[in-house]
Amino acid sequence: MNINPILNIDSYKASHYLQYPPQTEYVSSYLESRGGKYADGVFFGLQIFLKQYLCQPITAANIDEAESILTAHGLPFCRENWTYILNKHQGYFPLRIQAVPEGYIIPTQNVLCQVINTDPMCGWLTSYIETALLRAIWYPTTVATISWHCRQVIYKYLLETADNTDGIDFKLHDFGARGVSSTESAAIGGLAHLVNFKGTDTVPALVLAQSIYGESMAGFSIPAAEHSTMTAWGQSREKEAYENMIDTFGGKGKAVAVVSDSYDLWHAIDHIWGELLHDKVTNNQGTIVIRPDSGDPVRTSLEAIERLMDKFGYHINSKGYRQLPDYIRLIQGDGINAESLGHILKTLKNNKISAENIAFGMGGSLLQKMNRDTMRFAMKASYACVAGQWRDVFKDPVTDSGKRSKRGRLALIKTETGYNTIRQEDLKPDQQDELTVVFENGQLTKAWSLETIRRRAQGVIDF
Template identity: 60%
Template sequence: MRNLILNTDSYKMSHFAQYPQGAEYVSSYIETRGGVYPETVFFGLQAFLKEYLTRPITQADIDEADAICGLHGVPFNREGWEYILNEYDGYLPLEIEAAPEGAVLPTGNVMVQVINTDPKCAWLTSYIETALLRAVWYPTTVATVSRACRDVIARYMEETAESFEGLPFKLHDFGARGASSEETAALGGAAHLVNFMGTDTLSGIMAARRYYNADMAGFSIPAAEHSTITSWGRDGETAAYANMIEQFGGEGRLVAVVSDSYDFWNAIDNIWGSELKEQVQQFGGTLVVRPDSGEPTEVVPEAIERLMASFGFETNSKGYRVLPACVRLIQGDGICARSIEAILEAMKERGLSADNVAFGMGGELLQKINRDTQKFAMKASAIRINGEWRDVFKDPITDPGKRSKRGRLALINNGQGYRTVREDEVGDQRNVLVKVFRNGEVLVDWTFDQVRERAGSN
């Protein structure tokens, strides 16, 4: 699966023979054309550049692609690929410029622009579309969804909590097992960490480390699963819980225990709230109780109030009740941006601070999105033929929303937000797009801290 020549759609194979005679350069761009969220957090291109475009194609790649295309029934541009191999040592003669990663861009703006650097390779710009668009739309969409969740949580913390101190750990990534591949988990997991610092997706931590120089981008805690609790048997439930505190308790430590294997309300009222109450209060850290079933808008506030009945509470300066530091709750079942808001609203109505709860999000974070969540597209916008630049665009009468941009593009920010203009209209304004890749070389190496700072999560 590492043959870059075959990392495309079949129909791309015939496009080299479809451009006008005299075509020298083709310029294309990536944008969101709308979607669920009005803004996107641009992220993930650097990982693709480092992982794929810094590796040259080889003669073996060309031979394999030629054989595959012959069997598959599509033409193959062997001459073009061997030209790249011989003239550029297999590195793609492309120049890519992009918005700084972490930038929060309103929909409808250019975030990536790509052009061939050799007039004999005008076909290459659109050929890379499949791989390049996929490399951008997925992590950018995950980062956008994660940020939307952060905005919701922050709003309720502003209304019901004393500070935003715990915000970076309010949404934990539970999505690794629900992702379609390890690479998906890595890119999506890293994208979530642009906005938060809690994760159980180790692949995401490694992606942030390898591609964005992050020594450690996310953190986790010891946590139980149903198998480790139920292996003690129903009669051993109390012993299973006590073992968690014994094994992982200590000053300043957190430990999460799933508590709904049998009777969740009994676990709260009688086991945590009575039999093990003293241990919880004295182990020096924080017990995080995890329900994993039921209707979250009902279970979460009810569970918090039952914990308060056993462990007490304080009322903060905003008039909302907060559990003592020794106990909290995490809801990791049925979580998405909508359910987070519904849960926090239900808590607010019952006078409960958002400080009492954290969330774990799985499939809704890393998997239940697609290219149309933010309506991503990559389109050609300019072509140079025999030395003359021409606009390239589509304007379908049946769907004005798919109208594409014209000309070589630039992204400006005059203090009133980002806006896309033609490159020849920039004037004395600064083009925000940065050249990040040229002919096999990555030109910019953003750090994860820089990405987080731009996204406003530092």
Template identity: 60%
Template sequence: MTIANRNLILNADSYKASHYLQYPQGTTQFSSYIEARGGQFKHAVFFGLQMFIKEYLSKPITNDDIDEARAVFEAHGVPFHETGWRYIVDTCGGYLPIEIQAIPEGMVVPVQNAMVQVINTDPQCAWLTSYVETALLRAVWYPTTVATVSWNCRQIIQGYMMETCEAIEGIDFKLHDFGARGATTEEAAAIGGAAHLVNFQGTDTISAIMAARRYYGAEMAGFSIPAAEHSTITAWGRDNEAAAYANMLGQFAGPGKLVAVVSDSYDLWNAIDNIWGDALRGRVVATGGTLVVRPDSGEPVAIVIETIERLMKKFGCTVNNKGYRVLPDCIRVIQGDGISQQTIVAILEAMKQRKQSADNIAFGMGGALLQKVSRDTMQFAMKTSAAKVKGIWRDVYKDPVTDRGKRSKKGILAVVKNNRGEVRTIRELDLGQRVNLLQTVFKNGQLVREFNFDQVRANALVSAIATESTEEADAELHSPDLG
């Protein structure tokens, strides 16, 4: 059974169907843009548009699609612009006559800047620019929001690693995606999971690595290790808990190898003190690899601190050149229960106060990574900013007195960097000799500009460095005057 709707005409809100009858006579073009208006974060990591273009816009609309849409809309109670859609099939080969411009995928920009701009290329299809809003906005807000959540977690973890670790080379594997089972659909897991992989390389979401492969040419964007779940431990019975752990070492441990074992099925403290730290301690040390102990219940901050302290008592520790304690290479901890950006901060701060290095811990993040986001997390919106009516371009905007935060931009837009490297949105008319970061990525059915996954990751990394140096400019950038 296929649930996903592949008929692009039906990939819209119902009220869009009647909008073609609502525009001024003589309207031949509309230009609209997508931005994050604010919300929880000061910056956005733009990602995901290429997936949507390849999956949905690179395939033509057919007469069968139109027939289906006509039947649906007539039964649904809304008008259907059959003439307009037949024109697209007959004149444009079924490909949408629109041009989409976007900033580079992976780029980190302050909120309240345009990330995408859409304009129709055929004067008979002015209605189409706004019609694609539902599908296009969803294709941008979700992966961009997940990538932004993940990116912010990376900045937090990196900050604590710089304070408490001798090196930060392991940061790519400090936040592991546990979110597949909590996502609403397999497609959501794929899109959101790929967004996380812009910033990290650890994932258990296979759909994510397939999305990165199919849409961005990444041979292998993410990695995992053998790991136990509660059923593989409890199947041995409580009296054989030590045997279950020993089996994990026998099956997967070895020089240079990692194996993760959930250890709270019965009594986490007994597992640490008496099984891992006593009965199996010699085997753990002798493997030449790393055992990753996973607590999976209790209050996260207290559990992590106590787990590390008990492991240090049994396995010892060293003090690095920054004065923080580090477990031996044979043993580490991963906390995957109750993890969010807020709990990551709380755990790492508590560890720092106890002189425990961030080297000791990795995190697994599930629902808070892929599911606990919405369009309102970053206040995403797509708005029309210009219309060509009877041959003359006019500004189109909203400016509600009841919520000035929803004031929209005017005119055809461009995104530039000034001489201090600060990103801002301006009118295209004011571009001059500056480079417009909004570049055409799709036009009339063709993917014009393509990014591979390495480029996306590099853009996020370079942008992160630039963002740190221009933080003080945020107040100005958050209120661009485009009037």
């Protein structure tokens, strides 16, 4: 989406240049998750915003458009400020942005990103970009965090009930493209999920991964049925609809998913899959993935797997849990969120069924069912230079201590007990500031690959 950078704001930002103390030269702001649902989060997505928006200069046409819209909107507009940036900085924002490397797992209530203007004539600019910058970070970071926590749950149950964890990258599939508010949200949120997994049906995320993170193919999918392609055959030919899926997409080493609850899931499993197509499934040399799409997700998953075991058998794995033959699996994609996913896996374990038997699809709960308050994201000014004198800037509302903000220029250090935010001047010679400059005066100064980000999120490397 092409948007005028000057207009990528909340309305009230347009009047703020008149509200700072006279001779305000520099303003430093930071961004953090103040808490919320998760104790820690996966930092991700800033590189998208920097490449797509801040690395693009403003133009004279942008200034003309912004003046026309904002003045008609009832707000002041300082043409001189923007003309100065256009002429002095060739339209690039004179800002320095520091951030933790993408993919880092950082506890909440720590600085994640810090911004300061580099030109004393532009002290107003730091907070001017708050709306766009905060949105660019809170959404992908929240999605990546939800996905990461789901991965931890799945990994736990695989460790406890499966022979190995080799298939974890494909245990949570992104079904969320149709459930988000825009194509851009699908791309950004879908890519955030791909930090932790490699299964997705959100194609815009693949395109974004190529253009921003240099990943030629970030995720994978398989041929899969929807209800219309099954019900178009008619109820009396349900068996033929399923058979066509095997004939068309099956074969050695291949996987195909077939939604099977269009009429009667239990009839489909017991009679069609388990009897009429039994030999075709067992001789397919690939994997048929049965997909329920209705009912209580916990009870449905358990009963479906039990019925599949009745028809196709099972073996006891090295951990003592029942496992279906490799040619048949289940994917539960209806009613899945971080909580129900855990309930399903716990129920399966309690019934001596391995987590290896099931994969999950998550839609709205992965890409849409969250907001800025899920992790209580905020961006606040913390330090300012006025007439050559630096001063702490902070808020400390008596009505809500949880909104107390930090003071000064900040640094993030890693200690034996974890990460900790300190004032920059308190940084000791033997301590490293984990915040690194990623953008300065219109130029991207650090660019991470998706492969590197994935390895960080999985704890494989730490740099």
